[in-house]
Amino acid sequence: MNPPLLELKGVEVTYQRSIIGISDVSLSVPAGGITAILGTNGAGKTTTLRAISGFIALDSARVSRGSVWLDGERIDQLAPNEIAGKGVSIVPEREKVFPNLTVAENLLVSQSAGISGTEGLRRTSRVYEMFPRLAQLRTRLAGLLSGGERQMLAIGSALICMPRVLLIDELSLGLAPVIVEDLTQRIIDIRHELSISILLVEQSVRLALEMSDYAYILENGQVALHGHSASLMANPEIQALYLGQARPDSPPQVAGFQPATQGVNR
């Protein structure tokens, strides 16, 4: 494996001075790799991504312990715009585009102030090449886009900064399977074309393990288990808990997600 591009070492995030979001989370993303973070709602997946992409004062949240490293440089106490400047882009789970700006304006906003006009145009046309649908919707207000189009715009906006690390929070949430498939393929293509590293949070365990090389499973704000995606997929506990396959020695379970309270191999 390549040396890690992005590393979290024992990171703890505290909300409003007293609530702990995640604690002692360590993970690493190798250069050019796709890494997944899994877990149920509230396990701390989004918090982990936010710890990387940065908090603004309004969040009342901070990295209270540990550190986040990008290519050997520490980034955890920087402002989000500074972190973005270092090459980390995020596709958030919810508010991911500017609803009252057009698609073109959304892409414009993401371009850092320093780049020249021609470079900006070049990058924008690359995004339009990647997502031809967006080119057709250039003048449409982002708030009026469908879920899949919005996700495309969000990914395009994140890519325009030419990041080294792309964080994706819930790639598939709320999207039809066809669209998800399409997006998944593009993400994999992007990884090859632009040689960026990807860290993605996913509720769909199957999808995540299929897409990624390595995965971390979070539970109650801590890393419960991690390993190569292929071996995790083959792990019978994982299969039972997350992939809906019945344990041989237990009564039939409801297919799909099980809360992690039943315990996982450590």
Place this chain on the structure above:
Amino acid sequence: MFKSLSTQSAALKAALWLCVIGLPFFATPAQIDIASQVWLAAIGAISLMLLTGYAGQISLGHSALLAAGAFSVGILTKEFSAPPWVCLILSPVIGALLGLLFGLPSLRLRGLYLAVSTLAMHVLVVYLGGEYETKRGYSTGIVVDPPSLLGFTVQTAVQWYFFLLFFAALAYLLVRNLTVGRAGRAWALLRTNETVASALGIRVDRYKLLAFVISSAMTSFAGGLFAYYRGFVSIEAFSIYLSIQYVAMIIVGGMGSLVGALLGCAFVTILPYVIEGSMAQLTFLSSQAGAIFAVNYAVFGILMIAFLIFEPQGLSGLIKRFLPKRSSD
């Protein structure tokens, strides 16, 4: 708040009460007057603390509410020869009505629209007060006689001291009891997270309005007392700066606590006298004597900014930090 049962705290409380009750017996008349002003201002400070510290709203309406209370007394006395007990009962009612009128539009809304609404209230009350004075020929103000209640007239400095202390203590107890009751719990939740409060079924707008109406009634009552204390009611006394002074009391004292309201109130009431005194001492500033109000403005502005930026918990927060830790906490 001194909730601990340690004897240290009880002894401190007893000592404080001794000083408070004993003050008129060893202070000069001027000092007694200042102390009386502190007790009068305390009612307004406590009512504002209820609103800001608990319901999380800014009000710039204290000046208007005080004016409304004072003018109620003036108008009722002059036009209807109403006895003091009637005036003192009606002035909080007027305040409550104003609170309802200007609270309803703004408190349904998330955010700080009460500040805006109370600004409107201020402008309106000032206009109405001025119109009354002009139309009824009281251009220099309305003179009000000392109040007689239950056959007892409140006239001397010492009498006023205890009279106002009584009402300040009453205000303190009233709000203290409110804040530990159901309303208080609703307000506390409201202040931290309106969305959560609403999701829990708390009628957020109703509780905000309740806080404002109670606060307004108390403040207008204080305005009524003010009319009798000064013996004189004039709209000039009620500028927006008066409202800002009350806001300063809360900021300096500490927004979330009753003790803070008292500390801030004492500080803000006494400070102008300190400024006046120092200006007389520092001869190079005496040329600015005519602009003493400007010095007050500047000092208050700096004070408020300093506390907001560096010490948001105010004086009560400062004190908490320097007190030894109690084992029961």
Place this chain on the structure above:
Amino acid sequence: MQLIVNIVVLTSLYALVACGYVLIYRVSRVLNMAHGELMMLGAYALFATASGISGNPVIALLISAVLSMFIGLATYQVLMRRLTGSSVLAAVLTTIAIGILIRGMVVLIWSPQPQYPARLLGLENPSLAIFGDARISMLSAVLIGVTVLVYSGLFLFLRFGSWGIRLRAVGQNALLAAQRGINLHAVFAFAWGISTFTASTAGMLVAMDKGLDSTMVMIGLKAFPAALVGGLDSLFGAILGALIIAVIEVLLIQYVDPLLSDVVPFLVLIVMLTIRPWGFFGTREQLDRV
């Protein structure tokens, strides 16, 4: 006819001041209660420039305009910046404190006497006859022109300028804007700078037209209802709000009672808060009932 001229002049004045409230509110959701005082400070900057630096009207105005922008930038950078992170309550309280501080400083530095910068600059303010028997002072005509220029500039900038679009983005979602690399503090400071600049320009014109003293703050306060009626985050709304308030104010002063002049904008404000709190063109989501 004169009434219409008065309405247009008053509309321009309120609109020019109101856009400052809108700009700051739009990017940061802060109600800048010190706007009137900052406006007055800018006008005093003109007086100071005129008496100290240059007696030439054009140069003095230019210098003061730039000075006032710096005052706005500095107010954010030194004071308001430290509060980004605290509640909006604390921020608004701070603006109230800044306002009272400025009021005090102005009197201490320049005395409570009214000042007349126009005299210092040797500027005459002839009354021009237009449309028959209606008259308008030259400076009022300039005010109208400046308001049109400022609004056109702002509209173009926000629509098409890359920084204007970034400003709009911050107003829609500050966190996302930061994640996309926008320096929030820079945008906030910029909003404060432009806000003070536009209000001070209005203040300077009024100061030259009618004289300068602390009653100027009242103009700033009265422009706030104009911003709210139009919608606190809508520039176009500010123009409409200014017009509505100006019409009602001028008519009521003429036909009912001149003393109502200060009260009218606030009565309109209360009515608006009751029936349509987000104004005519404001974004609704921000204010919805809990």
